[in-house]
Amino acid sequence: MPRKRSRRLSSALILMAGALVVAACGEKYPNSTFTHLTDFNTIIDGLWNRLLLLGTIVFVFVETLLIFTIIKFRRREGAPDPKQTHGNTTLEITWTIIPALILVLIAVPTVDAIWKTEAKASDSSIQVQVIGHQWWWEFRYPQYGFTTANELYLPAGRTVNFQLNSRDVIHSFWTPQLGGKRDVIANRTNYIWYTPDSSLAGSVFNGFCTEYCGSSHANMRFHVYAVSPADFDSWAAHQKENAAMSPIVAPAPAAPATPAAAVKVASAATKPAAPAATKPAAPVAAMPASEGYVFPLAKMPPHTLPQTPFPVGDREVKFDESLLAGGDAARGHELVSNMAHMGDVPCLTCHIIKGEYMVAGKQMFTDDNAKAPNLTHFATRHTFAGGIYPATPAMLARWVKNAEHMKPGSLMTTLGNGEYAPSMKSKRTTGLDDRQIADIVAYLLSLK
Amino acid sequence: MASAVAEVHEHTHYTTTGLDNRKVAIWAFIGSECMLFMSLISTYLIYKGKSIVGPFPHEAWTDPSGHVFKPILNIPVTSQSTFVLLMSSLVMVLALAAVENRGKPGYQGTLLGNSKLWLAATAALGATFLGYQAYEFTSFVHEGLTIHTNLFGSSFFTLTGFHGAHVTAGVLWLLTLLSIDIKRGLTPKDALLVDICALYWHFVDVVWIAIFTLVYLIK
């Protein structure tokens, strides 16, 4: 009987291994950590291979020994008591020394890798300040002097040195394909650096927050675009400038910026934009030819396109999408900055749009104390809200209407009139109507 | 915490080591308290010099409105209270000796044998220490340092407050023993009751020795 059991055991194991292999072949692994795309990950993967090899040897040895023992020494009916042994010093020493030796084989490359990966980054590196917020990422390029959010551009072939900081709770910065994690902590500055291989230009990677940071920890993702140095410079030069529409003096000639965007907005809206609760349509890019480089949407593989469904049930956000086609960016522009038009907090009480000011006064924030993502070149981004939504009009409209429903716990207040605002535990009686939201969306998508 | 030293009235059975259960338990408890105070002291040391606003323990500080705060720690006063606590340990051992040697020559009827006196004196010195601490806390609050003010305030008051709470528990314990002594007289058979209390009391003293040096004397 025991023999039958052990056979059952091994067949179960084989079955399982088989299932995993099948599973493994059928799927692609776009976030695999087993890559050599950066110097950092090359070191780690080398170390991992060593760990895996030694681990497997120990595993196979122990399990084989175990199975062999229980099969060989199973009880036989009527057999006399087995020979009684109480211990054996030689054996004890052996199985102390051998694991110790194996551990030495692990420890040596480990220590080597520790000092390599925690060395000081070369002075010629690109510096990127990463600031974690509940639940989005702020990226600053101090050498270039601009700030963006949730989407990170890196020149392939150059070392980037990330300087990590948090404004609130602890987050952790992770791009599985490019390097390990480093925690993002308030009152403490952390660093991590790596060099994306120069062959990577034109690829995009998923990034995640990997330290539990509250309600929307799962929704705190980001994207990394590795681009050629030339494209990077072009992008950076453009990001440094003011927003396309700003500073605005008179709302009238909205023309230069809008047509392209308007067309796109219109076309996106007329496509009966994704019904609630199913997969939303692909984002609509707004990439003007003459402007700075923007990572082409077309080059984003499916696994990098966010698929978060619209919230359903009591979190559903209804929006009359037919209004989107008629969105007027100029009117939207006035709304974002003018208290009078909203009867409530205008966007600029929290967001920064470079060159834009609140009607009555100054910009409320600088990059150093910003409460919300910098929207200056928002329309050059393909995703928003911690990378969980594609920047499509339908998504943006719902976002502006009720961000708290779109993203659990989001610190952007609910702005749509009549919407239930979870943070206030009540329905709003003021705020934006759908028309106004359509205007604001048009404006946002004009911010190239 | 009191539960750890509970079961005072358990009868003495055969024990493997010949030691009393309660005494074993109190030593285990004291070992555990080492880790408790280690955590408190570590936190205090880690946060030393990390406060972003004053007042500070050893440095003067001027707040943005120009108000000047003196260094907050008062060494002369604390030296006195430290001395009081050290002396309480002395009278504590005398109390134990008095109970243990009840009826023996040199103790019977003498000052040394007056356990009630020594127990009362220990409790009184403990209470004096607490009085010093109350004085210290109030004067700090007057000088602008509360438990909310800064990291130093939080960690200082919590550390010394925890110690003060231990002293308070000890004083209550001593008073309980005193009342038993008054009611029915403690005999050498009860020496263990006094012994475990004394161990606890000395330990609290020893913790203060560490605190006095690490918090008050070292900058």
Next chain:
Amino acid sequence: MNDHAPHADHAHEHPTWKQYKWVALWLTLITVFEVWIYYTPFKETPYYIPLLLVLSATKFAIVVLFYMHLKYDHKLFKALFTGPLIIAVCTLLALFALFSHRAIPQ
């Protein structure tokens, strides 16, 4: 009911009144000395802190050994106290080291 009284418990000798007095005297002297050097220029030298640590460790040891009569008591109690004490002190030192050096290059 307690005729077979626990053996060994009181077999050990306790310190005596004479010792208690000396201990108290030493404790006082060391404390006075500690406070005194706090007010001397010696405070600014690099030896101040180590000296203080040694002094307070001495006081600590004296109280534990004599007042808590650990010196005369069962070895089990020595183990029950020193084991945790060592772990506590090592942890404290480790925590202190971890927090006092700026780890990250740059």
Next chain:
Amino acid sequence: MATTAATPSYEQTGIWSWITTVDHKRIGALYLYTALFFFMFGGLEAGVIRWQLAQPNQHIVSAELYNQLFTMHGTTMIFLAVMPLSAAFFNFLIPLQIGARDVAFPRLNAFSYWVYVLGGTFMTLPIFFNTAPNGGWFGYAPLTTLPFSSGLNIDFWVMGLQILGISSLAAAFNFITTIINMRAPGMTLMRMPVFTWMSFVVQFLLVLAFPVITIALVFLLFDRFFGTNFYEIAAGADPLLWQHLFWVFGHPEVYILILPAFGLVSEILPTFSRKPLFGYNVVVYSGIMIGFLGFGVWAHHMFAVGMGATADTIFALTTMLIGIPTGVKIFNWIATMWGGQIRFTAAMKFAIGLIALFTIGGISGVMHSSPPADLQQTDTYFVVAHFHYVLFGGSIMGIFGGIYFYYPKITGRYMSEVLGTWHFWCTFIAMNLTFFPMHFSGMLGMPRRIYTYDAGQGWDTFNLISSIGTGLLILSTLIFVVNFLKSRKSGEVAPGDAWGAGTLEWTIPSPPPDYNFAEIPFVTSRYPLWDLKHPERTSGIAHSAPDVMTITDAHATPVHEEMGHKTAAELGIPMPFNTVKPLIAAAALVAMFGGLLFMHTNQFAVAMTITIGSASLFVGTLYAWLTSPLE
């Protein structure tokens, strides 16, 4: 041999006798039932977690509820299931294994139990009102401070853990004293059964680790209720303070979770191999070593926080070192079976299962211990795989084995071996099905603690398999529940020496009489019962009787199998009185913490009334308790 299990095991029956009991065996049984209940509850929470994650972008529960679920799942499993399950065995077994009539402080023991039940309930109930703790089982500050978690959720967690800590500490002092002082004559330390030894180590871990989390929680409590700044980033606090304090506790805690299971396995393997434990000394010393080293590795949970290369190196090396004593245990267990006559009872299967599965978890642990590699593993499902292999594959398998093994001693009846076999194989397969794929999803980039994920990330299949495995795990646990309940009534009747084991607890009837040993045995070797029944098995170990003085002192007699059953009164053994005071004290203690909650609902007066009122009740009960005699 006894033919019925109907021997009245305890002289009193009825609910009240359970509420007021101070008998370590009854308290052990109470721990067992309560902890199994919480285990189901935590498993159910895991079930919902896996349901939500079965497919990408599902909507089974909201993000907020999911976060409460995994927090409570982890907290429940660790503090309300595995630790108390171990405590059940400490209570039931330690006095029996060392030849004592009870623990050193029976009423304190009852107090520990009641604090545990009430504290556990206190922490568990809020999940029904959507206000359960939601900061993760290690509750990293500053997320758990007031500015970022203003609800009552975290308050329940802080106070619940504080309460449970008191329970664990009280129990630990009790068991330390018991093991040091209540051993029968001749039961030297190096003759103690390995389970008692491992428990002994665990008590020290508890006594040294819990004060640290107590202080960390006090800081958090003060921050939340009294406005201190310990974790207040605006005041310049260092968020790593919490992490260090937590893990100084947290790593010893994981050995608190595993060592009792190691102890149980060390009892089961020799019994069913019909050989004494191989390398007893080494197994004991390695247990001590694990406990000791366990205090020097905590920062391996923090390799991503940027401690610097030096600290990373040191903690990596100390962590790796722990693999050696653990490996020594594994090899000694295998050597125990080597050359034996292995009987595959359900208990034995679980014990062997532990060896097989814990090894996997241990190896992934060593993979974590390499900091650069851990930067890719930490906070992913690879870690989730690691700790479920050690916790489920280690602790839970060991505890299941222990339950099958000791059930006859506890209840007087065997559990069904047929159902036990089903339970084992289902669990074994399902466990691997659930947790093995997590190694893959983790290394392929899946972060932990996410309530949702997008399709096409390379994780879909693995998650689906994990969730299917969980379904099977629930099924297999139900088999166990049925077995457990059914065998209570209709299981085969067990004799005192139910399995042919060698240690003292098997010399007395099953279930044991309330006084355990009619006469205190004196012990001359590690396996007293084998000395009696199978002298050939112990002939190789040194025997020696304790000196005459100790024997007469304790009224001890040589070990013999006690089969008759008399009441304590007939034998003239004084038994402790039942008392309800521990329960009252426990209730007052819990109310004392609970009252503080009203501060956060702005009812300051109510809070103070309840807290101060129950504090006085607590102190009063304590006085009454301490001044009333035990017998």
